[in-house]
Amino acid sequence: MQILLLAVGKCRKPYLRVGVSDYIDRIRRYASLEHIEVKEEPTPGRGTAPNGLCKEGERILRRVPQNAFMVALDPAGESCSSDGLARRISRIGVEGTGRIAFVVGGPSGLAARVIRRADWRLSLSSLTFPHEIARLVLLEQIYRAFTIMRGEPYHR
Numbered sequence: 131m132q133i134l135l136l137a138v139g140k141c142r143k144p145y146l147r148v149g150v151s152d153y154i155d156r157i158r159r160y161a162s163l164e165h166i167e168v169k170e171e172p173t174p175g176r177g178t179a180p181n182g183l184c185k186e187g188e189r190i191l192r193r194v195p196q197n198a199f200m201v202a203l204d205p206a207g208e209s210c211s212s213d214g215l216a217r218r219i220s221r222i223g224v225e226g227t228g229r230i231a232f233v234v235g236g237p238s239g240l241a242a243r244v245i246r247r248a249d250w251r252l253s254l255s256s257l258t259f260p261h262e263i264a265r266l267v268l269l270e271q272i273y274r275a276f277t278i279m280r281g282e283p284y285h286r
Contacts, residue, residue, distance in 0.1 A: 131161040131162070132164075133164070133231075134194070134229070134231040135163065135232050135265070135269070136166050137165070137166070137234040137265050138168050138234065138236030139262075140170075146262050149266045149270075153272070153273050157269065157273050159276075161276065168193065169189060170186065170237075171185050171236075183240075184241050187242075188243075194231045199229065200230075200247060200248045200249050200250075201230060201250045202240055202251050202252070203240075203254060203264060204248070206253065207250070207252045207253040209252075209256070210252070212275065215272075215274075216274070216275035218250070220279050234261060234265045235261060236261050237261055
């Protein structure tokens with residue numbers, strides 16, 4: 131299985147970078163994983179200007195392989211349990227192309243065009259997380275999904 135994690139912006143906090151790196155290494159025991167940080171547009175005042183969000187969206191969509199199953203993190207998306215995520219990843223690996231692209235937006239979220247392109251809109255929680263923490267939580271859940279699929283004890 132091939133996993134692509136596309137995230138807007140750099141992970142600035144050292145402790146989050148360490149966590150992201152740790153979970154990337156853990157996931158790579160089970161699958162190929164590529165982590166790409168897409169340039170974040172400057173945020174004048176509050177949030178990204180609509181044009182900036184569109185530019186981020188274009189950069190994201192250029193990096194998503196055509197045959198990949200694309201999952202966009204979206205607060206309005208579907209929530210699921212860790213077991214549900216494991217089942218979904220497993221099904222994509224067996225029935226799909228075996229390529230999954232997870233997309234994490236920046237502080238202003240994702241462009242509408244990116245949301246429309248997604249094959250699945252996933253909500254991590256009804257709580258609001260900074261995008262850097264959402265990236266770490268997503269990676270932890272992907273790792274947890276692989277341990278669930280393998281029947282390993284981590285998820286207990």
